Amino acid sequence: xxNRVSEKIIDNFISIIGKENVILEEESLENYAHxxxxxxxxxxxxxxxxxxxxxxxxxxxxxxxxxxxxxPRGGGTSLSAGAVPLYHGIVLSLExxxxxxxxxxxxxxxxxEPGIITGLLEKELAKYNLFFPPDPVSLDSCTLGGxxxxxxxxxxxxxxxxxxxxxxxxxxxxxxxxxxxxxxxLLKNVTGYDLIDLFVGSEGTLGIVTxxxxxxxxxxxxxxxxxxxxxxxxxxxRFSIEVLKQxxxxxxxxxxxxxxxxxxxxxxxxxVPHSEVDGHIIVEVDGNDKEHLKKIWERIGDIALKSGxxxxxxxxxxxxRERLWEIRKKIGDSLKxxxxxxxxxxLVVPKNRxxxxxxQLKEYVKNLNCALYAFGHLGDGNIHTDVGCTDENLLLxxxxxxxxxxxxxxxxxxxxxxxxxxxxxxxxKTPYLSLALxxxxxxxxMKIKKEFDPKNILNPGKILSDITAKPCNHSNRx
Ligand SMILES: Cc1cc2nc3c(=O)[nH]c(=O)nc-3n(C[C@H](O)[C@H](O)[C@H](O)COP(=O)(O)OP(=O)(O)OC[C@H]3O[C@@H](n4cnc5c(N)ncnc54)[C@H](O)[C@@H]3O)c2cc1C
Numbered sequence: 001x002x003n004r005v006s007e008k009i010i011d012n013f014i015s016i017i018g019k020e021n022v023i024l025e026e027e028s029l030e031n032y033a034h035x036x037x038x039x040x041x042x043x044x045x046x047x048x049x050x051x052x053x054x055x056x057x058x059x060x061x062x063x064x065x066x067x068x069x070x071x072p073r074g075g076g077t078s079l080s081a082g083a084v085p086l087y088h089g090i091v092l093s094l095e096x097x098x099x100x101x102x103x104x105x106x107x108x109x110x111x112x113e114p115g116i117i118t119g120l121l122e123k124e125l126a127k128y129n130l131f132f133p134p135d136p137v138s139l140d141s142c143t144l145g146g147x148x149x150x151x152x153x154x155x156x157x158x159x160x161x162x163x164x165x166x167x168x169x170x171x172x173x174x175x176x177x178x179x180x181x182x183x184x185x186l187l188k189n190v191t192g193y194d195l196i197d198l199f200v201g202s203e204g205t206l207g208i209v210t211x212x213x214x215x216x217x218x219x220x221x222x223x224x225x226x227x228x229x230x231x232x233x234x235x236x237x238r239f240s241i242e243v244l245k246q247x248x249x250x251x252x253x254x255x256x257x258x259x260x261x262x263x264x265x266x267x268x269x270x271x272v273p274h275s276e277v278d279g280h281i282i283v284e285v286d287g288n289d290k291e292h293l294k295k296i297w298e299r300i301g302d303i304a305l306k307s308g309x310x311x312x313x314x315x316x317x318x319x320x321r322e323r324l325w326e327i328r329k330k331i332g333d334s335l336k337x338x339x340x341x342x343x344x345x346x347l348v349v350p351k352n353r354x355x356x357x358x359x360q361l362k363e364y365v366k367n368l369n370c371a372l373y374a375f376g377h378l379g380d381g382n383i384h385t386d387v388g389c390t391d392e393n394l395l396l397x398x399x400x401x402x403x404x405x406x407x408x409x410x411x412x413x414x415x416x417x418x419x420x421x422x423x424x425x426x427x428x429k430t431p432y433l434s435l436a437l438x439x440x441x442x443x444x445x446m447k448i449k450k451e452f453d454p455k456n457i458l459n460p461g462k463i464l465s466d467i468t469a470k471p472c473n474h475s476n477r478x
Contacts, residue, residue, distance in 0.1 A: 080426025
């Protein structure tokens with residue numbers, strides 16, 4: 001299939017990027033063998049850390065000539081094993097390409113390298129009173145390149161949309177080393193097929209993003225958060241639908257079910273109000289007019305109380321807001337510390353089906369002696385459903401985990417949903433793609449992949465499973 005990275009090829013890479021940026025130590029390679037997806041591991045033969053598009057282009061030419069798989073990597077926070085180098089080979093880390101090249105205050109745009117940490121980008125843009133709305137909860141460790149590759153969302157996606165809504169230009173290195181430039185500081189552009197939108201969300205399988213032109217917005221002056229508790233997820237969901245029906249346009253409506261809140265409460269060792277109930281909601285509103293915003297959150301509070309809320313707490317200061325969001329942001333750490341997480345899902349259904357989805361999944365998983373923890377973006381129908389088990393015997397075999405995930409996806413699709421809203425298919429969902437897409441659609445995707453990457457060297461095994469892979473033929477062997 002693929003060739004190994006020989007010493008001669010390593011020398012080649014050293015001449016392109018310097019010895020210090022060619023990582024071969026076993027211990028360091030371990031760090032690149034996994035991302036944040038449970039149960040996936042595969043070690044690269046080498047990690048390369050280039051610093052510009054020319055170096056990446058040269059690397060890709062060598063990889064292509066010798067038929068070596070290349071896995072691009074940003075912050076390694078993928079939850080679909082997208083950054084795991086399934087066939088070993090090269091991990092191409094973009095971590096050194098982390099600069100903001102330009103902030104254009106007149107056009108409200110910025111030109112940015114892909115390896116910048118999303119949270120740092122946010123901090124830098126704040127100096128210009130600007131912000132980049134996509135806000136994955138992982139923003140302290142994920143990168144813009146990874147966000148583009150996954151078309152990341154986050155709590156604010158409900159009001160502001162996802163990554164693809166903010167990318168107006170891209171520079172991309174193709175698998176054979178060719179560099180292409182698309183778009184620019186343009187808010188409207190229908191010049192030919194929309195390849196920018198094709199690259200955004202392509203999970204590093206079609207090209208390596210080396211620069212992005214991003215649209216930014218002027219920062220809202222005021223942000224207010226509400227913490228609301230309902231007895232049930234169904235009540236919380238009805239509240240959320242009513243808020244949206246009344247056109248109140250909050251920035252975020254986030255849900256945490258009772259099992260999640262109780263885990264976080266234990267982990268943080270701090271009391272969370274009404275942790276005994278099941279429907280916990282954070283609503284965020286933003287804007288510039290304090291009086292207007294006050295009217296909005298008061299109306300949201302009224303709707304909550306009429307929908308059966310036990311309490312509505314308002315967080316206005318930065319300190320109070322951060323303390324509130326800590327509950328939401330520490331979910332991952334809390335679950336990891338108290339149970340063995342075997343699946344981290346990002347299912348999406350029409351908003352009004354969320355209570356059914358959570359109920360059906362919880363019942364199903366309970367029968368497997370595991371627990372399902374539901375939380376996430378209630379306002380746009382995208383709910384994370386992590387599965388945790390404490391019975392180590394169950395974990396000795398993994399076949400049942402595949403069966404469980406298949407069943408979870410079938411339930412989701414049965415409710416009019418699909419299997420991933422923002423984490424991508426990656427490696428972990430490839431076996432289930434055909435549940436969500438028809439044969440012809442998958443064939444079209446395979447043709448697109450083949451056109452961009454005929455040797456199948458760029459992040460192979462991701463999105464489209466290996467049955468479809470057409471790796472290099474024998475004549476390419478060393
Ligand atoms: C605690 C936690 C919370 C999260 N919350 C959210 C959330 O709210 N919303 C959300 O959408 N996701 C969320 N995620 C998932 C993850 O953070 C996102 O998918 C993120 O966009 C990945 O970025 P990364 O830099 O870590 O990419 P990586 O994990 O390094 O890579 C992800 C994919 O991008 C590709 N890639 C990386 N850089 C490039 C590049 N320059 N060119 C081409 N391909 C590239 C990789 O090959 C891989 O396929 C969360 C993850 C964690 C662990």
